[in-house]
Amino acid sequence: MIGLETGYGNWSPIIWLVSLIVIAVLILFLRSLGKKDYKKEGGKDEEFFSGNEPPEEGFRGDYWGFFEVFERYYKYMEKMHSGLINDYMLWFLVVLALIVFALLVRSI
Amino acid sequence: MMNQEEIKKSLWVFHLNTGSCNGCDIEIVASSNPRYDIERFGTKIVGTPRHADALLITGPVTREMEKKAKRVYEQVPEPKLVISVGNCGNTGGVFYESYNLEGPIDKVFPVDVYVPGCPPRPEAIIDGLKEAWKILEGEEDEG
Numbered sequence: 004m005i006g007l008e009t010g011y012g013n014w015s016p017i018i019w020l021v022s023l024i025v026i027a028v029l030i031l032f033l034r035s036l037g038k039k040d041y042k043k044e045g046g047k048d049e050e051f052f053s054g055n056e057p058p059e060e061g062f063r064g065d066y067w068g069f070f071e072v073f074e075r076y077y078k079y080m081e082k083m084h085s086g087l088i089n090d091y092m093l094w095f096l097v098v099l100a101l102i103v104f105a106l107l108v109r110s111i
Numbered sequence: 112m113m114n115q116e117e118i119k120k121s122l123w124v125f126h127l128n129t130g131s132c133n134g135c136d137i138e139i140v141a142s143s144n145p146r147y148d149i150e151r152f153g154t155k156i157v158g159t160p161r162h163a164d165a166l167l168i169t170g171p172v173t174r175e176m177e178k179k180a181k182r183v184y185e186q187v188p189e190p191k192l193v194i195s196v197g198n199c200g201n202t203g204g205v206f207y208e209s210y211n212l213e214g215p216i217d218k219v220f221p222v223d224v225y226v227p228g229c230p231p232r233p234e235a236i237i238d239g240l241k242e243a244w245k246i247l248e249g250e251e252d253e254g
Contacts, residue, residue, distance in 0.1 A: 038188070045185030049157040054179030055125075 121153030131170030172214030
């Protein structure tokens with residue numbers, strides 16, 4: 004059988020493929036049970052906002068109040084999350100260095 | 112009373128207060144507690160109208176709540192039912208012909224089941240749910 008024995012377990016692309024097919028068939032089956040005559044009119048596909056009209060700009064789901072209050076914090080955090088792996092590795096190294104430093108100071 | 116074996120599908124309801132004094136709302140909460148336990152019939156109070164089969168509406172529909180109530184009603188997928196719980200929702204009750212009312216509920220959208228009482232007891236609410244369930248099951252059988 005095609006696969007990879009790592010000593011801790013095995014990984015087989017066939018099992019993955021079969022699992023994905025089974026999951027896809029299940030999803031399609033459940034989807035086919037849905038109502039065929041479902042209509043989206045009348046705000047049915049809009050976010051539920053306690054009966055209020057959802058704000059057009061800046062609406063971020065049920066946690067909008069949370070985001071609103073922590074907006075400054077999130078904007079600050081978003082700057083750090085640039086999406087570049089180099090930046091993340093730099094963060095990782097800096098945090099690792101700090102931890103090692105803290106452990107060294109403690110052991111002295 | 113129906114047997115539990117007769118229940119093929121569960122009726123999920125969304126509870127909406129349109130200006131009630133909270134008396135009916137407390138009875139709805141009481142109907143879901145372990146003493147009355149509507150969940151044994153498969154009825155669940157859900158957190159969004161998009162998951163509901165029926166609306167459980169209390170209150171006489173105040174002017175401020177009319178637009179919101181209509182939006183919530185629109186967000187319930189078809190086939191849907193409206194259960195009016197309590198005298199205020201059914202007729203306006205003590206607020207009948209008040210300057211601040213757009214209701215009672217059947218003036219705003221169609222009501223399928225009326226549960227009378229001020230407030231109705233949990234047994235009456237369960238009976239109303241049963242009637243709603245029967246209407247929906249009937250529609251399923253026909254269509």
